[in-house]
Amino acid sequence: MHFSSLQKFQNYLISTKLVESSQLQDCMIRLQSRGPSIDGLIRELESRHFLTPYQITKLGKRDVEGLLLGRFKLLYRNASGSFARVFRGCSVDDGRMVGIKVLRSRWAEDPRKVALFQREGELGKQLKHKNIVPIYEVGSEGNQHYLTMEFVEGGNFRELIKARGKFSILEATRYALDIAEGLEYALSSGVTHRDLKLTNVLLSSQGVAKLVDFGLAGQDATLRLIDEEVDRAVEYATLERGSGAPDNDARSDLFFLGAIYYELLTGNPPWTPSKNKEDRRKFGRYRDIRPIHEISPALPPNVINIADRLLRINPYERYQNPTAVVRDLKAVLAGFVATGSDPTALAIPAKPASPTILCVEERLRQQDSLRQYFTKHGYRVLLLRDFDRAMMRLQTDPPKGLVLMGDSLGNAAQELFQNAVSACDQAGTVVVLVLSKDQKELKSTIAETEKSRVLYEHPVTLRNIRKALEHLWNPSS
Secondary structure, eight states, X not given: OOOSSHHHHHHHHHHTTSSOHHHHHHHHHHHGGGOOOHHHHHHHHHHTTSSOHHHHHHHHTTOOTTSEETTEEEEEEEEEOSSEEEEEEEETTTOOEEEEEEEOGGGTTOHHHHHHHHHHHHHHHHOOOTTBOOEEEEEEETTEEEEEEEOOSSOXXXXXXXXXXXXXXXXXXXXXXXXXXXXXXXXXXXXXOSOXXXXXXXXXXXXXXXXXXXXXXXXXXXXXXXXXXXXXXXXXXXXXXXHTOOTTOHHHXXXXXXXXXXXXXXSSOSSOOOOOHHHXXXXXXXXXXXXXXXXXXXXXXXXXXXXXHHTOSSTTTSOSSHHHHHHHHHHHHHHHHHHOOSHHHHTSOSSOSSOEEEEEOOOHHHHHHHHHHHHHTTOEEEEESOHHHHHHHHHHSOOSEEEEXXXXXXXXXXXXXXXXXHHHHHHTOEEEEEOOGGGGGGTTTSOOOTTEEEEOSSSOOHHHHHHHXXXXXXTTO
């Protein structure tokens, strides 16, 4: 898109609500001495963090397609596949965060692929369960087709395993139960997933596993029409042909649930990952899985039995429905919590071991940096833009640590920090305030306590923040 003047570019930013009027005015004031221009304004918006890197890159190329879909702004690209891309977005009306899945442009002219994409959205809108990511709406704008869904503050399980390795027995079993309950609900609605894998299970900041991407769910005329062209169907098709299972066998989802449980428990995939379609069509890949007890012999027998039964290559020897899996996983959890009788369970707490850190930060790029860094180091991360909401969360579910970013608190940083320290003292939560360069004078006026720290020495790194939190938890370390 060509903007013939700076004023027309400003009008576009305001009309689309990519930036707020006050933000634009602030940037224009700063630009006056340097000579205003479109590129200069884009650089200023970037330096002030009023736009995300994704938005800046698009505007720098004068490419506005994909910046706004319906009433939603696209902020970051979270994931990309051969069929669609997933973005983090927000409503221009109320700032509500959503996930936005967009059909890749190369499929937009193919009626069959568009039909498959829209089928996924309409099917997802019908599924309402705590362990399934809900679809809100299905839309098209010009040549772009998209779905909006719940934005899950957390990563998928492939990312989490890469960062953490294997999970504790209790965590792995909880997450397997979440998946099984999602499958149980879907099957009660006549829906099978057909694409169950680590990347299609998300872990929310509340520690709940949620299924996403029911694009291949079930079997109808739309799907049968293009099934052979859909790359994601390879594993299921290979398993079912090799094992003599009927098409669209609900037990196939349970086999791939077993593959996820296996990897959560051991940190190792049951078969060698490959992007090569011919490798993925080899039935021996799924038949010749190394028994889980050979990799992790210390696992409790009942856990081994569940994993083994889920991965039985003969579908008639496998669990026959998700309800039976739910029953056995619940029995494992009940045994751990009630008796702690198994030696491997005694060291596992009744709740997820990862400490929770709550961060107050309104800038999206910094939110992503905080989330990625602390997740990598084994923490659960909650991110809120609003201080008052953070204080409400503190009363209902206190985190282990609270991080306040001075830039987000503004001129009230000192007062809000003191309020937070008082509230956190009652909750047993430690507090770290990170001042910006413009707040240097506050450092000498804010009193620290045994459970609070103020960081200023620039640059304040994420490692500095983590070390400050850990020192407050363990002063002798």
